[in-house]
Amino acid sequence: MNRKRKLWFGKKSEKSPKTEIEQIKGNIHGNISDNKAALQQIFHQSTDIKYREFNLPLQEQKKVLLCYLEGLINAESINKSIMEPILEESSHSESPKAEVIPFIQNRIVHNLDVKEVTNLKDMVKGILVGKTVIMVEGSTVALVVNTIRYESRGIEEPDTESTVRGPREGFNEVLKTNTSMLRRIIKNPNLRFEDMQIGELTQTTVRIGYVDGIAKDDIVKEVKKRLKAIQSDSILESGYIEQFIRDHKFSPFPTVGNSEKPDKVAAKLLEGRVAILCDGTPFVLTVPFLFIEALQVPEDYYNNYLFTTFIRFIRIISLFLTIYTAPLFVAASTFHQEMVPTLLLTTMAAAEEKVPFPIMLEAILMLIVFQLLREAGVRMPRPVGSAISIVGALVIGEATVQAGLVGAPMVIVVALTAITGFVVTVYNGVSILIRYFLLLLAGTFGLYGLLMGSLIVITHVCSLRSFGIPYLTPYGPIILKEWKDFPFRLPIQFMKNKPKSTTKNTGSKGDVYR
Amino acid sequence: MMKSGHLFIRKRSVKIVAVFLSLLLLTGCWDRLELTEVGIITALAIDKNPETGEYILSAQYLRPAALSAVAPSPVEPFIVITSKGTTVSELIRKADQNVGRNGFYAHNKVVIVSEEVAKDGLLNLFETFQRDKRVRSYVWVAVAKGTMARTFLEKKVKSIASVPANFLNSLFISAKTDAVTHNLLNFYKKSLKEGIDPVLGVLSFDKAEELEEESIKLTGGAVFQQDSFVGFLNETEAMAYNWVRTESTNKSQGTFKVPMDDGSIISLRLISKKAKIIPTIKGEEPITFTIELNQETQLVEQVANRKFTSNQEVVEYVNKVKETTEKQVEEDIMRLVEKTQTELRSDILGFGETIHKKNPKVWHKIKENWQENYPNTKVEVKVNVTIKNAGLIKGELAPGEQ
Numbered sequence: 001m002n003r004k005r006k007l008w009f010g011k012k013s014e015k016s017p018k019t020e021i022e023q024i025k026g027n028i029h030g031n032i033s034d035n036k037a038a039l040q041q042i043f044h045q046s047t048d049i050k051y052r053e054f055n056l057p058l059q060e061q062k063k064v065l066l067c068y069l070e071g072l073i074n075a076e077s078i079n080k081s082i083m084e085p086i087l088e089e090s091s092h093s094e095s096p097k098a099e100v101i102p103f104i105q106n107r108i109v110h111n112l113d114v115k116e117v118t119n120l121k122d123m124v125k126g127i128l129v130g131k132t133v134i135m136v137e138g139s140t141v142a143l144v145v146n147t148i149r150y151e152s153r154g155i156e157e158p159d160t161e162s163t164v165r166g167p168r169e170g171f172n173e174v175l176k177t178n179t180s181m182l183r184r185i186i187k188n189p190n191l192r193f194e195d196m197q198i199g200e201l202t203q204t205t206v207r208i209g210y211v212d213g214i215a216k217d218d219i220v221k222e223v224k225k226r227l228k229a230i231q232s233d234s235i236l237e238s239g240y241i242e243q244f245i246r247d248h249k250f251s252p253f254p255t256v257g258n259s260e261k262p263d264k265v266a267a268k269l270l271e272g273r274v275a276i277l278c279d280g281t282p283f284v285l286t287v288p289f290l291f292i293e294a295l296q297v298p299e300d301y302y303n304n305y306l307f308t309t310f311i312r313f314i315r316i317i318s319l320f321l322t323i324y325t326a327p328l329f330v331a332a333s334t335f336h337q338e339m340v341p342t343l344l345l346t347t348m349a350a351a352e353e354k355v356p357f358p359i360m361l362e363a364i365l366m367l368i369v370f371q372l373l374r375e376a377g378v379r380m381p382r383p384v385g386s387a388i389s390i391v392g393a394l395v396i397g398e399a400t401v402q403a404g405l406v407g408a409p410m411v412i413v414v415a416l417t418a419i420t421g422f423v424v425t426v427y428n429g430v431s432i433l434i435r436y437f438l439l440l441l442a443g444t445f446g447l448y449g450l451l452m453g454s455l456i457v458i459t460h461v462c463s464l465r466s467f468g469i470p471y472l473t474p475y476g477p478i479i480l481k482e483w484k485d486f487p488f489r490l491p492i493q494f495m496k497n498k499p500k501s502t503t504k505n506t507g508s509k510g511d512v513y514r
Numbered sequence: 515m516m517k518s519g520h521l522f523i524r525k526r527s528v529k530i531v532a533v534f535l536s537l538l539l540l541t542g543c544w545d546r547l548e549l550t551e552v553g554i555i556t557a558l559a560i561d562k563n564p565e566t567g568e569y570i571l572s573a574q575y576l577r578p579a580a581l582s583a584v585a586p587s588p589v590e591p592f593i594v595i596t597s598k599g600t601t602v603s604e605l606i607r608k609a610d611q612n613v614g615r616n617g618f619y620a621h622n623k624v625v626i627v628s629e630e631v632a633k634d635g636l637l638n639l640f641e642t643f644q645r646d647k648r649v650r651s652y653v654w655v656a657v658a659k660g661t662m663a664r665t666f667l668e669k670k671v672k673s674i675a676s677v678p679a680n681f682l683n684s685l686f687i688s689a690k691t692d693a694v695t696h697n698l699l700n701f702y703k704k705s706l707k708e709g710i711d712p713v714l715g716v717l718s719f720d721k722a723e724e725l726e727e728e729s730i731k732l733t734g735g736a737v738f739q740q741d742s743f744v745g746f747l748n749e750t751e752a753m754a755y756n757w758v759r760t761e762s763t764n765k766s767q768g769t770f771k772v773p774m775d776d777g778s779i780i781s782l783r784l785i786s787k788k789a790k791i792i793p794t795i796k797g798e799e800p801i802t803f804t805i806e807l808n809q810e811t812q813l814v815e816q817v818a819n820r821k822f823t824s825n826q827e828v829v830e831y832v833n834k835v836k837e838t839t840e841k842q843v844e845e846d847i848m849r850l851v852e853k854t855q856t857e858l859r860s861d862i863l864g865f866g867e868t869i870h871k872k873n874p875k876v877w878h879k880i881k882e883n884w885q886e887n888y889p890n891t892k893v894e895v896k897v898n899v900t901i902k903n904a905g906l907i908k909g910e911l912a913p914g915e916q
Contacts, residue, residue: 334546337554338620338650342680345554345621349578352549359548446546 021128021203024121032065032137039067042124049127056136057087062100063137072130074149081111082132082145100136105143109134113146128203150174155181158260158282160425165302170260171282175205178262178277178284182209185266190214196227199235206241209275216272216504219467223274223287238278238285245276245287247465252430255466257289264298272503288466288502290473292486294426295319300489308489316487318420323431325420326363327442327450329413333359335446351407360443362406364436366414369395371432374418473501553615554578556592556679558649559626559663560639563598569631569639571605572596572664574679575613581676591676594667603642619648623683625655625698626663626717632736632743637705643698651699654686657736657743659718666717671730685732686715691756691768691784692749694735705741708881709866712738713755716746739860747850754850757807757843758789758863769814772839780835781815785902791868795876802892803865805847809897811839813904832901840897847895855889865891 024042029035036051043049052066066082085108105114113131117123118141123133130148155177158170171178179193190212197203206227210220226245235241242256243249257273259265260282265275268286276285295315300308332340333348340348355362373392380388396414400406417435421428434457441449464471474482482499484490557574573595580591597608610617627636636655643649658666666682673681689695694713696704704712713735720731735747735755747755753770771781788808795801813835822828854860866884870877880887 333549337547337549337552337618342554342556342621342623345549346576346578346581349549349552349554349576350580350582353579353582355550444546 021121021124022200024124025119027119028117028123028135028140028142030138030140032063032135035135035142036065036067038120039124039127042120054087056100065135066132067127067135068132068147069127069130072128072149073132073147074130077111077147077149078132078145081147082109082134085110099139099141101139101141101143104134104136109143109145111145111147115144116141117144118142125203150176152177161259161261161264163261163297163299165299167261167263169262171262171265171284173280173282175207175277175279178282179207179209181262182266182269182275185262186211186269191269194224196224198227198230198232198241200231200233202234202236204235205279206235207277207279209269209277211269211272214270214272214498214503215274216502219272219288219502220274222467223276227276235278237281238276238283241276241278242285247467251460251464252433253291253461253464253471254294254426254430255287255289255464255471257286257293257426258283259286260284261298267298267301271499288469290466290469290501291461291464291471292475294424296486301492305489305491309487312487312489315424318423319427319431322417322420322423323435323438324450325413325417326367326435327438327453329409330360330363330439331442331446331450334443348407348409351401351409354404355407356405358443359407359410360439362410363413363439363443366396366406366410367417367435367439370414370418469501474499547616547618549578551616552618553610553613554618555622556677557624557626557667557682558619558622559628559658559667560602560631561628561662561664562630562634564630568598568600569602569605570596570598570664571602571609572667573606573609573613573617574667574677575615575617576677592678594664596664601642602639603646606642606648620650622649622653623679624686625649625653626658626666626682627655628658628661628663629743631663632657632714632738635740635742636701636738637741640698644702649698651702652697654683654695654715655698655701656682656686656715656717656732659716659734659736659746661719665719666730671728682717682730685717685730689715689732691770692753693733694747694752694755694760695732701741705738707867709861709868709870709877709884710864711740711860711862713747713759713862714738737854737858737860737862739858744860745858747853750846751850751853754843754846755862757784757787757809758791758805758847758850771815772835772842774835774838778816780813782811782835782839782899782901783814785810785812791863791865793865793868793872795869795873800891801869801876801880802894803868805851805863805893805895807843807847807895807897809839809843809899810902811899812902828904832904836899836901839899843897843899844895847897848893851893851895855891859885859889861885861888865893 026038029038032053039049039051048070050068050070054064056062056064064086066078068078086104089108101116105116115126117126117133123142123144126144127133132145132147134143134145136142152174153172155169155172157168161170169181171181183191188211191209192212193207193209195205195207198206208220208223208227223245227241230241230244232240232244238258242258246254246256248255257268259268265284265286269275273286273288276287278285295312300312333352337345352359357365373388373395377385377388377392394400396411401408401411421431424431437457438450438453441453445452462470462472462476470477473479474486479499479501481497482501484494485499554576555573556576559572559574561570561572562568563570575593575595577589577591577593580589593613595609595612597605597612599605599608606617606619625640627639631639640649644651667678671681675681675684686695693715695715696712701712701714704710715732716734716736718731718733719728721728733749733752735752736743737745737747753768769781769783771779773779787810790806792804792806793801794804813832822831851863854862861884865888866877866881869880
């Protein structure tokens with residue numbers, strides 16, 4: 001087992017004890033220079049840690065040490081809430097009778113978030129997030145003052161989920177802002193947030209949000225349990241969390257949802273789902289995630305119900321088309337020519353007459369070329385963008401047809417596959433994989449293979465669950481009441497009840513104000 | 515212990531993967547045919563060499579490159595391949611060898627047989643179509659009148675379709691009441707069933723004396739006795755056959771003209787019809803039949819030299835048209851029945867079938883001699899014509915009107 005593991009995953013990295021924050025031991029000394037020495041040992045010669053020493057202008061002239069990480073702190077905040085009051089006001093005040101620290105905390109520091117700490121570990125943790133530590137000579141208690149500076153991108157419209165109708169704001173990389181955006185939408189005390197730090201090295205703050213009374217207790221408990229069980233050095237994006245907490249680790253289907261849009265996440269919270277916000281990324285996870293959610297879009301609920309219903313059918317069709325167009329074309333033209341109408345068959349045959357490749361190879365090549373173009377389009381630096389589009393138009397287009405390398409119908413098939421693939425973006429990745437799988441089967445076994453392949457995929461999807469809820473709810477199991485939201489979208493007056501499958505069964509209409 | 519267990523699993527998984535891979539590589543593809551290996555056949559014609567008795571199969575293969583939308587080529591979009599032999603499967607094989615592609619018969623539209631071939635009986639000839647499932651059952655079957663069957667594949671008369679087979683196919687689809695059109699499936703049904711004989715479409719060249727060009731015509735019908743051709747029906751007879759026998763309303767629609775007593779001619783369009791053959795079986799007495807036909811028609815043309823002065827006159831006129839039409843239709847049908855009884859000796863209207871349906875016991879007794887007894891059976895025709903609509907014009911267009 002060990003030998004195999006090494007082969008596959010490499011040697012498990014040994015952690016150096018110094019890097020573990022939890023392993024920092026020791027309390028704060030009464031002597032400032034000792035404390036400074038301890039901090040210097042912990043942070044080494046790191047250039048961004050700053051120390052500021054001065055004398056307290058009280059009668060006793062006590063030495064004070066401020067310590068912070070440059071760049072994380074708000075200098076103005078330190079000046080206004082710590083330096084100015086200490087240097088000016090304390091000189092007017094009477095000298096404290098007993099301890100200096102409570103005096104500073106209660107009378108001098110002008111800050112909302114001030115905490116007393118006694119050990120080095122908590123102090124270091126505070127410094128690392130951008131707080132300022134105040135140590136006073138002769139005191140074994142230090143103050144950790146919140147002087148965190150939030151640098152953020154500003155609230156912009158997310159590129160991944162643009163809408164015509166609806167709010168344009170999107171989450172950004174700052175957890176606090178993201179939380180506030182949700183809170184601004186759901187103004188209710190039952191909206192709960194709970195924090196935890198995940199990632200032994202990165203200490204990333206992960207916040208779960210849910211509406212108490214709507215969310216199922218089991219699911220909230222399960223989410224917490226799975227988050228706690230994460231053992232990882234680093235959490236750099238919510239994608240890490242997604243992979244750690246998801247069911248069916250090897251399935252290509254997403255069982256955890258993500259969104260950049262506060263209105264979407266808020267809607268999901270109100271349907272009893274749990275949101276997982278991760279510091280440093282605008283992508284907020286929502287669980288449980290069902291199959292139909294990918295085919296629903298916030299705009300569906302802002303627009304006319306009839307149009308929405310129509311668009312939803314279009315989405316279903318496009319999901320089907322993006323997976324099946326190429327395999328069906330290959331199967332029909334190499335195994336089942338009798339199924340193609342005569343005129344279409346002659347057109348296809350006329351186009352294929354000069355093409356040197358078998359149709360399956362042609363399809364696979366063209367699809368791979370398209371994937372290459374797409375990948376290049378995403379990764380390349382913006383200034384060279386026009387080059388790709390010119391070459392792309394040539395490769396997947398008339399030039400190849402005229403060169404006689406590819407038949408014209410195949411170009412249309414690939415174009416249709418590509419366009420429809422972007423309609424349901426959540427399943428873009430999955431549908432690419434399934435498409436190739438079915439294409440191979442269709443090219444070797446014809447429609448029979450296509451059918452068998454589809455059965456395998458459908459069986460797999462049926463077996464999936466997301467946090468205990470079957471992936472295909474409300475279709476497998478059938479919950480007729482929830483069909484009014486998919487594929488149809490009934491007028492909003494009919495959608496009074498919250499979906500039973502994801503909300504707590506309270507008998508009420510999922511009322512937030514219980 | 516652990517190690518060997520894992521080794522075992524790994525070995526087994528390698529085996530399973532190998533099996534699946536070989537499935538893909540070995541079993542698949544056995545019936546795959548690239549489009550460039552397929553020769554699409556759109557029409558078949560079967561003739562007979564009168565001296566050797568060999569069959570001559572002409573197959574019309576499509577040449578897709580000539581039909582290409584990008585670069586249409588000047589060559590004809592089809593080629594006709596001819597092969598000789600004694601059985602159809604042999605002919606098909608030989609045709610494939612000649613053209614260098616796998617003949618693909620699922621898109622075949624028409625099978626044309628010559629009179630001589632049809633006289634030999636078609637069931638044996640078409641056996642391989644059904645057994646091998648090469649040719650689909652909805653292919654049109656027709657008999658070539660007065661010419662070789664293959665001339666219809668080669669001869670390019672003026673037509674909108676570029677491939678003769680498509681043109682022939684559209685002839686069959688748009689055929690009206692004066693032509694019998696049956697596909698292979700219908701032919702099988704009628705020739706294999708007891709108490710009814712099939713009729714097939716007839717293709718012929720039509721050359722009007724005033725015009726130079728020939729045209730292909732699909733009118734009338736070819737009457738069979740079981741599966742052997744016995745004679746032709748003309749247009750009026752085909753019309754009568756369609757009125758009594760054809761189930762599809764589309765095929766029974768069409769205009770027919772009726773000469774009036776005063777020498778004028780009116781035309782009626784059939785909108786719908788209902789026909790029924792009722793056998794009367796009374797003990798040992800000879801069986802008699804009544805054909806009941808209800809026609810709903812519309813007046814589409816009236817070439818009369820008269821003008822109506824009152825509504826009363828119009829009603830009288832319409833009643834007269836009705837009576838005349840009924841009489842004429844009755845005569846037409848009677849003439850068809852008599853022809854099948856005397857000249858053709860073929861029960862194409864399915865009198866025997868109606869006995870079979872109504873009284874199977876009687877049928878089983880008489881079916882052996884039905885072929886001989888049918889010509890002596892008494893048939894009565896009752897026709898009821900309804901004129902639904904006389905158009906928008908009152909009377910006829912005549913000079914001097916305001």
